[in-house]
Amino acid sequence: MAIEYLGLSSVEGPLVVLEGVQDAFYDEIVEFVVDHKTKKMGRIVELNEDKAIIQVFEGTENMSLDNTHTRLMGRPMEVTVSPEMLGRTFNGIGQPIDDMGPLISEDKRDVNGLPLNPVRREYPRNYIQTGISAIDGLTTLIRGQKLPIFSGNGLPHDQLAAQIVKQASLGGDSDEDFAIVFGAMGVKHDVADFFRKTFDENGVSDHVCMFLNLANDPVVERLITPKVALTVAEYLAFECNMHILVILTDMTSFAEALREVSSSRGEIPSRKGYPGYLYSELATIYERAGIVEGANGSVTQLPILTMPNDDITHPIPDLTGYITEGQIVLDRNLYGQSVYPPINVLPSLSRLMKDGIGEGYTRDDHQALANQLFASYAKVGEARNLASVIGEDELSPLDKKYMEFGREFEQRYIGQGTTENRTIQETLDLGWELLALLPREELDRIDTKLIDFYYPKKNEA
Numbered sequence: 001m002a003i004e005y006l007g008l009s010s011v012e013g014p015l016v017v018l019e020g021v022q023d024a025f026y027d028e029i030v031e032f033v034v035d036h037k038t039k040k041m042g043r044i045v046e047l048n049e050d051k052a053i054i055q056v057f058e059g060t061e062n063m064s065l066d067n068t069h070t071r072l073m074g075r076p077m078e079v080t081v082s083p084e085m086l087g088r089t090f091n092g093i094g095q096p097i098d099d100m101g102p103l104i105s106e107d108k109r110d111v112n113g114l115p116l117n118p119v120r121r122e123y124p125r126n127y128i129q130t131g132i133s134a135i136d137g138l139t140t141l142i143r144g145q146k147l148p149i150f151s152g153n154g155l156p157h158d159q160l161a162a163q164i165v166k167q168a169s170l171g172g173d174s175d176e177d178f179a180i181v182f183g184a185m186g187v188k189h190d191v192a193d194f195f196r197k198t199f200d201e202n203g204v205s206d207h208v209c210m211f212l213n214l215a216n217d218p219v220v221e222r223l224i225t226p227k228v229a230l231t232v233a234e235y236l237a238f239e240c241n242m243h244i245l246v247i248l249t250d251m252t253s254f255a256e257a258l259r260e261v262s263s264s265r266g267e268i269p270s271r272k273g274y275p276g277y278l279y280s281e282l283a284t285i286y287e288r289a290g291i292v293e294g295a296n297g298s299v300t301q302l303p304i305l306t307m308p309n310d311d312i313t314h315p316i317p318d319l320t321g322y323i324t325e326g327q328i329v330l331d332r333n334l335y336g337q338s339v340y341p342p343i344n345v346l347p348s349l350s351r352l353m354k355d356g357i358g359e360g361y362t363r364d365d366h367q368a369l370a371n372q373l374f375a376s377y378a379k380v381g382e383a384r385n386l387a388s389v390i391g392e393d394e395l396s397p398l399d400k401k402y403m404e405f406g407r408e409f410e411q412r413y414i415g416q417g418t419t420e421n422r423t424i425q426e427t428l429d430l431g432w433e434l435l436a437l438l439p440r441e442e443l444d445r446i447d448t449k450l451i452d453f454y455y456p457k458k459n460e461a
C-alpha cells in the first residue's frame with residue numbers, strides 16, 4: 001500500500017530528505033506532487049532509521065519544504081517492456097519521446113535486473129560483425145562479451161558508434177534475430193539529433209531501441225539510463241530470444257553524475273573525487289552482459305567512455321578494464337593523420353576473441369593472421385623509432401618494407417570510410433594482401449600450410 005507524506009525536511013541539490021517514514025526500503029520508487037499539479041519521480045538511495053534520502057529524477061526545481069506531497073510507491077523502479085520498443089525513442093527513464101504515443105504493455109521489469117546464478121551462464125561463442133576491419137579482424141566482438149571503447153574528447157567515438165549501429169550483424173549466413181539497444185547519457189542536442197538522423201536515413205531505426213538522456217536533463221536521470229537500457233535488452237534477449245548489442249555512450253557522464261550525487265550526499269570521496277563504490281556501480285552495469293542457459297538470445301555490451309586528458313590510468317577506464325574483457329582504444333595521433341576510425345590496435349585487445357573465431361565461425365586462418373598483423377605492426381614502431389634517429393633513407397631494405405607496410409596498414413586496414421561495410425572475408429583477405437608487402441620468411445606467426453594456401457602467389461615469384 002502506498003503511503004503519502006506532506007512536506008519535506010530539506011532539499012539539497014538533486015536530493016531531498018524526508019523524515020518520519022515508515023516501512024520504506026532501499027531503491028523504492030517515490031512520487032512527488034509539487035503545488036498540487038506537477039508530478040515528479042524519485043527513488044530512495046539511503047535510509048537512516050526513519051529518515052530517507054531520495055534522488056529526484058526530474059530535478060528539485062520548484063520543490064520546497066511545504067509545497068510537496070510525497071508518496072512511497074512500495075515497489076522498486078520498473079520499466080514497461082515490449083517487443084514493440086524496437087523502432088522507438090525514449091528518455092533516460094524509459095518514457096516515450098518520439099510522439100508515437102504511449103507504449104501499450106502490461107509487462108514491467110525491475111530496472112535493477114534479477115540476480116543471475118553464475119552457474120547458469122554460458123560461455124560466449126560466435127562473433128558479431130561490425131563491418132570495421134580493425135575490430136572484426138584484430139579485436140573481434142564475441143556474443144555475450146563486454147568490450148569497451150576507450151576514447152578521448154574530440155575523437156570520433158560518436159561517428160564510430162553510429163557506424164556500428166548501421167553495420168552490425170551476426171554475419172552473412174545467420175538467420176537469428178538481431179537488434180540494438182542504444183543508450184546515450186549526457187549528450188548534447190546536436191549529438192542526439194545526429195544519432196536519430198543517421199539511424200533514420202540508413203533505414204536501421206526499426207531494429208534499434210534508443211534511450212536518450214540529454215545534457216540539460218537532470219543529472220540523476222543519468223544514473224538510471226544504462227539500467228533501463230539493459231533491462232529492455234535482457235527482456236528482448238532472454239524472453240524474446242534475440243541477440244542484442246547494447247551500446248552505452250558515454251560511461252564517463254554516468255560516472256560524473258555518480259560523483260555529483262555522491263558529493264551532494266556528503267560522502268567521503270575516493271580517487272579524483274569519485275565515490276569509493278564507483279567500481280561496484282560499474283560492475284553492476286557491465287556484468288549484465290552474457291548468455292543464459294536455456295535462452296537462445298544474448299546480451300553483448302559495447303560501452304563507450306571518454307578518458308579525461310586521454311589518461312588511460314584515470315579511475316573510469318582503469319576500473320572498467322578490470323571488469324570488462326578487453327578494450328578498443330582510439331588514438332589521437334592516428335586521428336591527426338586523418339585515419340578513420342583511429343583505432344590503435346596495439347593496446348587494443350579482445351580477451352574472448354579466440355573462442356568465437358576460426359574454423360566454424362569465421363575462417364581457419366583468422367587467429368594466426370591476427371597474430372601476424374599485430375607482430376608486424378609492432379615492428380613498424382621499431383622501424384619508425386630508428387628512422388627518427390638515422391633517417392628513413394638510411395634504413396635497411398627490410399626496415400623500409402616494414403615502413404611501407406605500416407603506412408598501408410594504417411591507411412587501408414585501420415582506415416576505412418564512414419559508410420564502408422566490410423565482410424569478415426574481405427577483412428581477412430585484405431590482411432593477407434598487406435602481409436604480401438613483407439617477405440614470406442617474415443611471417444613467423446603463421447603455420448606454413450596456411451601461408452601456402454592464402455599468401456598471394458604473385459608475391460612468390
